[in-house]
Amino acid sequence: MFLLSIYPEWQEKLREEVLRECRDDDGDAPYSNNIQVLGKFKLLSMFLLETLRLYSPVPFLLRKTASDTTLTNIKFRKGTMITIPVMMLHRSKEIWGLDADEFNPMRFENGVLGATNNTLAMLAFSCGPRGCPGRNYSMIEVQTVMMMILRRFSFSLSSQYVHMPRNFISLAPRYGLPLIVRNLLDGEKSDI
């Protein structure tokens, strides 16, 4: 919601995509409760990947070595705690290119491997045997919620918003996310 508020052109693009792909058989009355429609949301998927890259809800991962281990050329004794700085890796220019700090969902036009040739670069859901088992579920859930919000409401940031993400269990805005919301169906406007 934050990124769509500060990049209204993306909010508009995603709304267009949702309204286009959710039309019913008559061609009007945009609506869909069919999960298969989610597969058609290419721009929304790219946008969500870019959101997860820039503001990964889990900003770092912790691991403890189960035995003496060598990773690249570094030796670790058994029991060493290792922090994997997901947030920093997601903004590495070496991995993502010179625009790593910029919001650019188009980098995911050809999927994660099109954005970087490093298969382990995207760590929002971690990876390997302890990777997040809720990954597909949460992508379906957030696409469904965004689909419902975008077709009914437009929104922008309230002037009361303070940009201070903090990691408290997961990454969240320190002082909340006050928005100005307009109901597109009846033009009503309210602060939430």
Ligand code: HEM
């Ligand atoms: C945007 C939403 C989500 C994100 C970004 C996310 C991210 C992650 C990450 C990074 C890990 C690895 C943590 C670590 O190794 O320290 C993880 C693990 C896990 N996630 Fe998620 N998750 C999300 C949603 C969910 C949902 C919806 C469920 C359940 C329905 C779920 C269930 C789990 C479980 C059970 C683990 C532990 C897996 C293990 O240790 O073997 N997650 N998640």
